[in-house]
Amino acid sequence: MQKNLFLGVEAIGQGAIDGGISGVYAYPGTPSTEITEFIQESEQAVEKGIRSKWSANEKTAYEAALGMSYAGKRCMVCMKHVGLNVAADAFINSAITGINGGMVLTVADDPSMHSSQNEQDSRFYGKFAMIPILEPSNQQEAYDMVREGFELSEKLEVPVMVRITTRLAHSRAGVIRSEVLAENDMVLPSDPSQFVLLPAIARRRYKGLLEKQELFEKTAKKSKYNTYTKGEDKSFGIIACGIAYNYLKENYPKDDCPYTILKLSQYPVPQKFLDKMAKHCEEVLVLEEGYPVVEEHIKAVFKKDIQVSGRLSGALPRDGELNADLVGKALGKETQLGADVPELVVNRPPALCQGCGHQDMYKSLNEALDKYTKGRVFSDIGCYTLGALPPYKSIYSCVDMGASVTMAKGAADAGLIPAVAVIGDSTFTHSGITGLLDAVNDEANIIVVISDNESVSMTGGQESSALGKIESICTGVGVDPNHIRVLTPLKKYHDLMVETFEEEIAYEGVSVIVFRRECIQAAAKRLRKEKKMKDNPTK
Amino acid sequence: MKTDIILAGVGGQGILSIASIIGDAAINENLFLKQAETHGMSQRGGAVQSHLRISDSEIAADLIPMGKADLILSVEPMEALRYLPFLSPEGYVVTNTTPFVNIPNYPDVDAVLAEIKKQPRFVAIDADKIAAEIGNKRASNVVMLGAATPFLNIEPEKIEAGIAHIFSRKGEAVVEMNRKAFKAGLDFAMANK
Numbered sequence A: 001m002q003k004n005l006f007l008g009v010e011a012i013g014q015g016a017i018d019g020g021i022s023g024v025y026a027y028p029g030t031p032s033t034e035i036t037e038f039i040q041e042s043e044q045a046v047e048k049g050i051r052s053k054w055s056a057n058e059k060t061a062y063e064a065a066l067g068m069s070y071a072g073k074r075c076m077v078c079m080k081h082v083g084l085n086v087a088a089d090a091f092i093n094s095a096i097t098g099i100n101g102g103m104v105l106t107v108a109d110d111p112s113m114h115s116s117q118n119e120q121d122s123r124f125y126g127k128f129a130m131i132p133i134l135e136p137s138n139q140q141e142a143y144d145m146v147r148e149g150f151e152l153s154e155k156l157e158v159p160v161m162v163r164i165t166t167r168l169a170h171s172r173a174g175v176i177r178s179e180v181l182a183e184n185d186m187v188l189p190s191d192p193s194q195f196v197l198l199p200a201i202a203r204r205r206y207k208g209l210l211e212k213q214e215l216f217e218k219t220a221k222k223s224k225y226n227t228y229t230k231g232e233d234k235s236f237g238i239i240a241c242g243i244a245y246n247y248l249k250e251n252y253p254k255d256d257c258p259y260t261i262l263k264l265s266q267y268p269v270p271q272k273f274l275d276k277m278a279k280h281c282e283e284v285l286v287l288e289e290g291y292p293v294v295e296e297h298i299k300a301v302f303k304k305d306i307q308v309s310g311r312l313s314g315a316l317p318r319d320g321e322l323n324a325d326l327v328g329k330a331l332g333k334e335t336q337l338g339a340d341v342p343e344l345v346v347n348r349p350p351a352l353c354q355g356c357g358h359q360d361m362y363k364s365l366n367e368a369l370d371k372y373t374k375g376r377v378f379s380d381i382g383c384y385t386l387g388a389l390p391p392y393k394s395i396y397s398c399v400d401m402g403a404s405v406t407m408a409k410g411a412a413d414a415g416l417i418p419a420v421a422v423i424g425d426s427t428f429t430h431s432g433i434t435g436l437l438d439a440v441n442d443e444a445n446i447i448v449v450i451s452d453n454e455s456v457s458m459t460g461g462q463e464s465s466a467l468g469k470i471e472s473i474c475t476g477v478g479v480d481p482n483h484i485r486v487l488t489p490l491k492k493y494h495d496l497m498v499e500t501f502e503e504e505i506a507y508e509g510v511s512v513i514v515f516r517r518e519c520i521q522a523a524a525k526r527l528r529k530e531k532k533m534k535d536n537p538t539k
Numbered sequence B: 001m002k003t004d005i006i007l008a009g010v011g012g013q014g015i016l017s018i019a020s021i022i023g024d025a026a027i028n029e030n031l032f033l034k035q036a037e038t039h040g041m042s043q044r045g046g047a048v049q050s051h052l053r054i055s056d057s058e059i060a061a062d063l064i065p066m067g068k069a070d071l072i073l074s075v076e077p078m079e080a081l082r083y084l085p086f087l088s089p090e091g092y093v094v095t096n097t098t099p100f101v102n103i104p105n106y107p108d109v110d111a112v113l114a115e116i117k118k119q120p121r122f123v124a125i126d127a128d129k130i131a132a133e134i135g136n137k138r139a140s141n142v143v144m145l146g147a148a149t150p151f152l153n154i155e156p157e158k159i160e161a162g163i164a165h166i167f168s169r170k171g172e173a174v175v176e177m178n179r180k181a182f183k184a185g186l187d188f189a190m191a192n193k
């Protein structure tokens, strides 16, 4: 059978298409971005008319997906781990409303924080919402699980979470596709009240969700993705979750592990397997990517009879990604190290591209704020976060999407004036707008810098939902049009930019300064595309 | 038979196109393959790497364990040194000698090259110069691919076929130029390994 060389994220996109989705909803975020991009670029998806445009943020994405499921169709919603915080309100409640058409939530976690602010584990969220979680151990399983996840979701009548981590997301392997499933017809829920979470209904639905837990566990027990292999050596049992199973196998290339192994790829953790383990093993090691979710769970189950080790016990590091070496060490195997890195090797931190408009913006901002004490610039998440590093050292915060505006407002409320927020165009529409409304309503004395590069650049240049709308949004929210200033961040306008800052610092109230220049990477990509279109208009 | 390769470079240098040519050739040979790459923030001029594992039997982990890589292929000399802990005692370092200087504290280039020459098995090639001589600086990636080919356990012809396949859309002249670049890299490595 023909193998497709897919990144994990691409396997997921293909799995969703082949699983019969009618739509995908998402906001870009590493390492989840390419799932949606794959569907956007798939000819098959275009032919089928699968809805795949970017949403303004993860919450709007999640809610729209829930709406599509309400109408009976299958859908997927994708985000990175921290994006689930934004969608959490809708997410938790969707477990109570249940679904109509099958709904898969794919969340990509980022242990080791390769490009994130924290390494939170989405399995906690899945457990919190009390829904089944699928955790593929390789690219083939990622494809299969997503494709089959819709049926599972329909059978269990709840959204199903597929949790992956950076390594699987961004690693390529051969994947064999299965038959393409047809899309569902539109059909309204048989009990539409299920989607009305008024207290009386919600209480009933919540009880129903609690009652279903046993069914979820039974389903996980029977799942082909969970396997229990009894070992000859009774001293030890290993629970390997998701991709950690690969690291275990890497340590036993001849499939000669003498210990009992529970490969865990579907949750909730089936108690029956744990009972078996308790009989067979004196000690249990848990290998899991992220938080010690399973380790904590089984510690409580096994009480003191069985020794449990893992990330909590120190057998594995408490933070960061796992790998075959760390797992080997926990199994008492020796690692062979290559040569040391010579001392002269220095770090090469990421930096703003040469000629990026953010650079000119920061230069003028620094000059305008030179006469004040440091620490007055709040920022956000995007390429412009690199303004925290030398040579600019302009910004002092990056907490979550949209927090620059609200934090600057809070600091101004406390008397820190001038207070400046630096936010990007896409982040502004993601969750800066509501903060700006708060600032206007409260007549806060802040300057909001929207560094508009007309694209979502940090994740590779997706279309920004703010495109062409920023000034009208700001006016609509109530910012005085005289204090919405638009500039082009170029060296030759440096003095004008500094002056504008000074004028708006002098103004007592909400000012918005928009610095607008297309990201040079996005521009290059656009030009390449345009050229391709010109050379080959039929494609 | 298994070949574990670490591809090293700086964000934007195009190591992923090297990986995709090798990957294509491997899949056409019906080999198993896993290739992990760096995405996201680190790509903005930061150090990037890709782990490429090719084998005739199934591969478990996406990342190469420490001390097990058969080859470090670097398009820039300092980056070749960053991953030495992954290199097996029998492994090869194949590196471009033209530095990519985008940081103020890039070490002395001669000192970097001296460190490379301390390695038991290495090929140090000025791929930028060779590519320029052939007539296209941007082909230096393909020169590097040629230089790595003796260590891949895949026939050079198979990789050449992959190059022809990937560049065919751009016309015969481009294919020919890349073929030349590939050959130049391959010949250099055979003479200097």
Ligand code: SF4
Pocket (backbone or CB within 6 Å): A351, A352, A353, A355, A356, A357, A358, A383, A453, A457, A458, A519, A520, A521, A522, B044
């Ligand atoms: S990708 Fe675009 S926005 Fe980001 S640093 Fe480069 S030019 Fe600037």
